[in-house]
Ligand code: ADP
């Protein structure tokens with residue numbers, strides 16, 4: 320069986336209850352933001368390509384209340400946090416806030432520091448149903464939930480949602496020290512019920528892709544629970560290869576290259592086989608993502624599934640960011656009747672796979688993947704949900 324995900328009301332109720340217990344008063348503000356799964360478009364963001372994520376029913380909720388004191392106190396009810404699950408810091412000018420310990424608090428401090436105005440001191444409690452470190456972007460959910468909470472607390476918002484996503488990305492860069500792309504924050508802010516989001520990472524324009532024909536099909540997420548993650552050196556190596564390939568081709572980025580350029584690259588003496596394969600993944604993946612968005616909109620799920628398979632194979636063979644765990648889950652899924660496509664999702668090496676299949680094949684697929692996989696996987700149905708918002712506390 321797929322894990323059942325608590326709904327917004329029950330997560331809100333839990334956050335409000337913990338707040339009341341810890342602070343002996345009622346919270347006045349409550350906001351949440353979702354995690355996400357990327358359906359296709361991997362390692363395309365830093366090459367100015369396309370990505371196609373959707374927001375998930377798994378969310379991070381913050382309940383809180385401002386006060387007249389000098390210190391803000393935040394408690395996370397998650398058991399994934401390092402050292403301590405609560406921290407206090409001096410409220411006041413946002414430019415005075417600096418990153419430090421505990422590390423998880425840096426995502427929050429970064430959002431306060433990058434907010435549009437100073438905010439008063441507040442107490443808050445965080446409750447999340449997004450698994451942390453699984454590649455479903457609990458980090459962006461935490462940032463965007465924090466930012467949305469600050470909007471409700473201060474009754475101030477930036478003019479455009481893009482500004483909010485960019486401020487949260489900046490928080491992750493400068494406070495958490497993670498050089499992430501912009502996809503996670505964009506989808507957590509802009510997710511729309513029933514839609515995936517096609518994001519052009521070159522100019523940050525977006526298009527909602529309605530999944531109106533999906534009735535008989537569903538996306539199933541499988542968490543490999545494999546500990547290994549893409550190291551920053553492996554990430555930088557891939558990124559540098561792409562930049563080198565673009566430079567050899569005389570292009571601004573691989574977004575401007577096509578498959579003929581890859582053939583040309585093959586015949587250049589200064590382009591190693593290695594660079595050619597990295598570039599080939601990116602160029603073909605950017606095209607696949609655009610084709611997949613059209614297929615999804617038209618309800619051509621057979622084609623969407625094929626593109627997912629091609630994406631995984633390219634990530635495994637050309638980009639070399641898969642792992643034996645992810646390959647094993649993907650191969651097992653593809654053996655099941657009713658599965659149209661399966662691929663790793665996220666940066667690779669660990670984390671999750673995403674599978675497109677008929678609804679009536681879900682239980683069989685779960686059983687088969689469990690039987691074939693040496694680890695202990697977890698399963699979630701990925702229903703496309705809305706982005707961040709503040710919710711009433713009553
Ligand atoms: P992912 O975004 O794929 O889940 P990351 O490594 O980018 O993985 O982010 C996970 C980190 O985000 C955690 O280690 C923790 O520091 C922080 N985090 C996420 N959710 C919470 C939470 N509910 N409470 C406290 N920290 C959290």
Ligand code: MG
Pocket residue numbers: 456457458459
């Ligand atoms: Mg993250």
